[in-house]
Amino acid sequence: MKIYFAPLEGVTGYIFRKAYNEIYGHVDKYFAPFITPAENCPITPREKKDITPENNEGMNLVPQILTCRSDHFIESSRELHAMGYKEVNLNLGCPSGTVCAKGKGAGFLQDTSALQKFLDDIYAYSESVGMKISLKTRLGYNEPDEFYALMDIFNAFPISELIVHPRIRTDFYKGDPRKEYFAYALEHAKCPLVYNGNIYTTSDYDEFSSFFGTSLDPVMLGRGLVSDPSLAGKLKGTDTETDFAKLRKLHDTVYHEYQKVMSPDINVLYKMRELWTYWQVLFEGKERDIKRLLKAKKYAEYEAIANRILANGLL
Numbered sequence: 001m002k003i004y005f006a007p008l009e010g011v012t013g014y015i016f017r018k019a020y021n022e023i024y025g026h027v028d029k030y031f032a033p034f035i036t037p038a039e040n041c042p043i044t045p046r047e048k049k050d051i052t053p054e055n056n057e058g059m060n061l062v063p064q065i066l067t068c069r070s071d072h073f074i075e076s077s078r079e080l081h082a083m084g085y086k087e088v089n090l091n092l093g094c095p096s097g098t099v100c101a102k103g104k105g106a107g108f109l110q111d112t113s114a115l116q117k118f119l120d121d122i123y124a125y126s127e128s129v130g131m132k133i134s135l136k137t138r139l140g141y142n143e144p145d146e147f148y149a150l151m152d153i154f155n156a157f158p159i160s161e162l163i164v165h166p167r168i169r170t171d172f173y174k175g176d177p178r179k180e181y182f183a184y185a186l187e188h189a190k191c192p193l194v195y196n197g198n199i200y201t202t203s204d205y206d207e208f209s210s211f212f213g214t215s216l217d218p219v220m221l222g223r224g225l226v227s228d229p230s231l232a233g234k235l236k237g238t239d240t241e242t243d244f245a246k247l248r249k250l251h252d253t254v255y256h257e258y259q260k261v262m263s264p265d266i267n268v269l270y271k272m273r274e275l276w277t278y279w280q281v282l283f284e285g286k287e288r289d290i291k292r293l294l295k296a297k298k299y300a301e302y303e304a305i306a307n308r309i310l311a312n313g314l315l
């Protein structure tokens, strides 16, 4: 089976991806958090740092673009193509208020005629240069039934893969995924489909697969794979338990790499706190330590608590 790592802006940047890939592996494709092209600036230096091949060695990476302007999308794609990328992904799912207000991300799903024109332009470009374009979409903006019309639109284009997160914009990342709409996609999509949403455990994967009557393959994992980095290995049958020695290594690697590129100390600790909000589910009974760790303001304090928690995982 193929496993894709979902893009999580602020979490799965190049430092995390590289460490994860070296320590765990098992991921067939990584999707980079979105880049947002602007007039005369297809990719900012900061964005470039995240996707430059030298920071992503040994992994299959797909950059993602967030825009509603086809000229901007094409300019960024050209630059990515020149960097050696053969696939780019369009973000049609971001639910953020500022993004949607500009008609991007999930906001773009509201204007189907503009979306159709945009897809006309970008697929004409992709065919001319042989660049694959995949889409990552929600079901709609206000109503899940918007998905029926969207599916008809998508079916008119040579989408390399359609990744569906079966929620609408107003769901953000909460509630149960609207599975029946992914079932509709399975029946009607003319392109390869990828399921994404709320798979945290192998049982979740089995439940979703049995609901759909087919093994979800490929499957895209986001929060579940950050929370339990052994999940990909478990799904592929090479791991049966969460590997706490690897988690320790992942923790130490990203912590030291963040220290090399970030300052002041508190910024590194903010990054680590975000990871711990995912990892905390692995450390039942350690809630008090985790609460303290999430408030730590100095490296020494943070390290003492993190060492205690991580050592506990190895017992």
Ligand SMILES: Cc1cc2nc3c(=O)[nH]c(=O)nc-3n(C[C@H](O)[C@H](O)[C@H](O)COP(=O)(O)O)c2cc1C
Pocket: 006, 007, 008, 009, 010, 011, 032, 033, 034, 064, 091, 093, 094, 136, 165, 173, 196, 197, 198, 199, 220, 221, 222, 223, 224
């Ligand atoms: C903190 C955070 C950042 C995200 N950043 C992106 C992003 O840059 N691009 C994108 O397509 N989706 C982004 N997503 C959505 C995830 O890729 C994924 O679709 C979502 O979390 C549902 O999958 P999951 O339940 O497996 O996590 C983000 C989600 C979260 C929680």
